[in-house]
Amino acid sequence: MTHVFYRNSRSTPPKAARGDGAYIYDDTGKQYLDGSGGAAVSCLGHSDPDVIAAVQTQVASLDFAHTGFFTSEPAEALAERLIAHAPKGLDKVYFVSGGSEAVETALKMARQYCVEIGEPQRTRFISRRQSYHGNTLGALAVGGNVWRKAQFAPLLAETSHIAPCYAYRGQEEGESLEAYGQRVANELEAELLRVGPETVIAFVAEPVVGATLGAVPAVPGYFKRIREICDRYGVLLILDEVMCGMGRTGTLFACDQDGVAPDILTIAKGLGAGYQPIGATLCSAQIHEAFVQGSGFFQHGHTYIGHPVACAAGHAVVTKLTEGGMVARAAQMGEKLDSALRDAFGNHPHIGDIRGRGMFRGLELVEDRASKAPFDPARGINKRVKAAAFEAGLICYPMGGTVDGQRGDHVLLAPPFILTEDQIGELIEKLGIAFDAALA
Ligand SMILES: Cc1ncc(COP(=O)(O)O)c(C=O)c1O
Numbered sequence: 001m002t003h004v005f006y007r008n009s010r011s012t013p014p015k016a017a018r019g020d021g022a023y024i025y026d027d028t029g030k031q032y033l034d035g036s037g038g039a040a041v042s043c044l045g046h047s048d049p050d051v052i053a054a055v056q057t058q059v060a061s062l063d064f065a066h067t068g069f070f071t072s073e074p075a076e077a078l079a080e081r082l083i084a085h086a087p088k089g090l091d092k093v094y095f096v097s098g099g100s101e102a103v104e105t106a107l108k109m110a111r112q113y114c115v116e117i118g119e120p121q122r123t124r125f126i127s128r129r130q131s132y133h134g135n136t137l138g139a140l141a142v143g144g145n146v147w148r149k150a151q152f153a154p155l156l157a158e159t160s161h162i163a164p165c166y167a168y169r170g171q172e173e174g175e176s177l178e179a180y181g182q183r184v185a186n187e188l189e190a191e192l193l194r195v196g197p198e199t200v201i202a203f204v205a206e207p208v209v210g211a212t213l214g215a216v217p218a219v220p221g222y223f224k225r226i227r228e229i230c231d232r233y234g235v236l237l238i239l240d241e242v243m244c245g246m247g248r249t250g251t252l253f254a255c256d257q258d259g260v261a262p263d264i265l266t267i268a269k270g271l272g273a274g275y276q277p278i279g280a281t282l283c284s285a286q287i288h289e290a291f292v293q294g295s296g297f298f299q300h301g302h303t304y305i306g307h308p309v310a311c312a313a314g315h316a317v318v319t320k321l322t323e324g325g326m327v328a329r330a331a332q333m334g335e336k337l338d339s340a341l342r343d344a345f346g347n348h349p350h351i352g353d354i355r356g357r358g359m360f361r362g363l364e365l366v367e368d369r370a371s372k373a374p375f376d377p378a379r380g381i382n383k384r385v386k387a388a389a390f391e392a393g394l395i396c397y398p399m400g401g402t403v404d405g406q407r408g409d410h411v412l413l414a415p416p417f418i419l420t421e422d423q424i425g426e427l428i429e430k431l432g433i434a435f436d437a438a439l440a
Contacts, residue, residue, distance in 0.1 A: 019046025022416050022423050024395065032390070033415075035427045036397035040210060040243045040265050040360065040414035043270040043330070044320060052317040058312035074311035082282065085252045087261035089430040091285035093313075094298075095278065095306040099242035099268035100134030102279035103204075106264045107138045110202045110236050113287050116294030116433055119198075119234075126160045126191055126202040126235075128200060128406065132211040133240050142204045144315075145212045146405025162187040164209060165218040168353045168364065169372065169403065181222035189229045197233035202264070207254040209241035211399060213363030214410030217249070223258040227378045236263040242279065242358075246270030247321045248414060250331030250358030257357065263287060270321075276313035321417075330417040334358035336411070337424055344428045350439055359417055359438050364402060365409040365439075374408040377401075382409040384438035391437075394430035 006013065014026040022045050024032045029221075034042055044051060058074060064070055079093040081214040094109070096102050107125065114122040127133070129144040140149055141156035144164070149156065163170060163184045171180040188203055199410065209216045229239045244254040248270055251257055255265070264287065268279030291298055320329045334357065341361060345351040352366035365381055367373045375381045382398035389396050402408030415427065 007178045020048060021045045022419055028112060030393065032393050032395050033423060033426055033430065034395045035389075035431070036395055036412060036414045037270075037416055038274065038395070039269070039397055040248060040412075042266070042274040042384075043247060043359075043417050044273045044326065045416040045418045046274070048273070048275070048316075048320065050320060050324075051273060051313055054312045054316035055275055055309055058309045061406075062308050065308060066303070067301070072306065072308040074308045074315055075306045078315040078318065079314060080313045081322070082267075082280065083321060085318075086282055087253055087255055088266065089261050089263075089286075090282045092283050092288045094281045094283070094300075095311060096268075096302065097277045097281065097304050097307070097310065098279045099266065100139045101302065102242060102266035102268050102281045103134045103142070104136050105281040105300060106204075106238050106240075106248060106266050107142065107202075109283060109287065109298060110134065110238060110264060112295075112298060112300075113236070113290050114201055116290040121199055121273065121310055122201045124158070124160065124195060124200050125198060125202055125204055126162060126188060126195075128164045128209075129161045130164045130166065130212050130402075131161075131204075131206055131209060131240075132346075133204060133206075134242070135398045143212075144405075145401065147401055160191050162191050164213060164216070165222045166209075166213060166216050167219050168216075171219075177219040178221050181219035181434045182225055185225035185229065187221050188226060189233075192229070192233050192235065197235065200233070202236035202238045203230055204238045204240060206240045206242075206244060207258055208244035208249055208357060208360060208413060210315040210360070210414075211397070213402060214364060214412045215357070215360045215414075216362065217355070217357050218258060219397045221256065223260040227260045230263075238262060238264045238266070242266050242268045243414075244365040246318070247330045248325035248358055248418065249356075250327065250334055252318075252321060252327050254357075259336065271314050271317060272310060273313070273317045275317070276307075276310040277309070278310035278314045280314075294421055302395045326417045327384070330359045333419055334360070336421060337415070337419070340428050342425050344432060345435075348435070349350060350435070356413075359413075359415055359419070361413045363411045363413075365411070365435075374403050377407055381438055382411070385409070385411055385434050388437035389430060389434035392430045392433045394427060394434065396431065396434070
């Protein structure tokens with residue numbers, strides 16, 4: 001008998017008892033290789049001694065001090081470290097407790113910025129289909145995933161959605177990658193002109209689309225064109241790096257590889273690496289200055305923002321990622337993971353695409369490789385892969401609706417950066433077992 005409201009109301013998950021390196025153990029002693037860091041969280045594995053020590057030291061000296069009264073050393077130090085590495089122009093960090101809160105904060109910050117600068121008529125967001133930005137009502141509204149939103153639609157603010165940059169399915173015959181990228185980026189301009197650019201607050205996008213598409217990076221030039229369009233119409237660019245940030249793609253910030261800097265950027269997941277719940281919304285000096293010159297007060301806040309223990313964990317994690325060389329390791333091991341995936345599944349009749357960057361990889365499953373026809377959703381292929389992998393002792397992150405929110409299946413991999421070559425072998429072997437079982 002339990003009083004916990006589980007994710008799945010009809011089944012009880014095994015009880016996780018212990019974590020060690022790349023593995024989680026349940027209370028029966030069964031070992032699971034954490035091939036997706038849960039959902040791209042555990043970038044340093046499950047027993048990092050430096051992060052554990054930082055949390056223990058901090059909680060023993062200062063547990064909590066409300067940000068309505070105080071700042072704290074861990075918050076100051078973490079903000080300084082993040083900004084030292086952040087894309088050009090980003091200057092201030094607003095700490096929260098997770099990804100949805102970071103996105104919600106970004107949306108409200110962007111809206112209030114418009115009010116502060118005397119453009120209150122800006123009330124809309126534009127984002128992309130097949131995106132995921134979180135489950136709170138604002139974040140869900142900008143997200144573009146049909147099934148996650150459906151029953152909550154009456155509660156959600158109206159948002160425009162343009163096409164994702166998803167070359168595997170969107171690029172046309174004879175079209176270069178660059179031309180495809182320009183074509184889909186130009187959808188932003190068309191939508192701005194349709195709704196009236198003076199009514200739009202911001203464009204929101206994930207540099208590498210995670211949960212809903214399975215590690216899909218934009219093609220070269222896409223985000224540069226997006227940045228140009230935003231600048232031309234005075235629309236803010238919000239990049240959501242909750243999943244793809246913090247070294248996951250081989251650079252601390254994913255958008256570094258696209259050569260653009262946003263006005264507002266969200267991070268979470270890998271920032272606390274699972275040791276503490278923490279997220280953050282970074283913004284440019286220009287945005288912050290509008291608050292200084294205007295009302296002087298961002299009308300937002302939650303009790304636990306800037307939590308000292310969470311910030312201490314985040315500081316230890318980011319130190320390890322940067323000075324500790326873990327981002328470089330993610331880039332290097334990510335290439336090995338990619339080659340191993342291609343060797344094992346490159347000719348698999350039901351793997352249509354293998355993609356991603358760094359330790360963020362996706363495999364798209366198809367009924368037929370030539371036509372790219374997806375499986376009938378009724379077969380529940382992604383659910384079967386998840387169950388079969390878990391049975392085999394592998395945690396991965398399969399999802400459905402890849403093509404259009406209804407059809408399509410993919411598997412997302414986001415293992416810890418400490419993964420060894422042997423463990424890459426173990427991951428591939430167990431994933432193969434799962435594919436065989438699910439597709440049988
Ligand atoms: C890109 C992106 N944004 C926001 C979120 C929401 O984060 P959280 O689940 O921590 O609220 C997620 C979660 O998967 C995400 O992938």
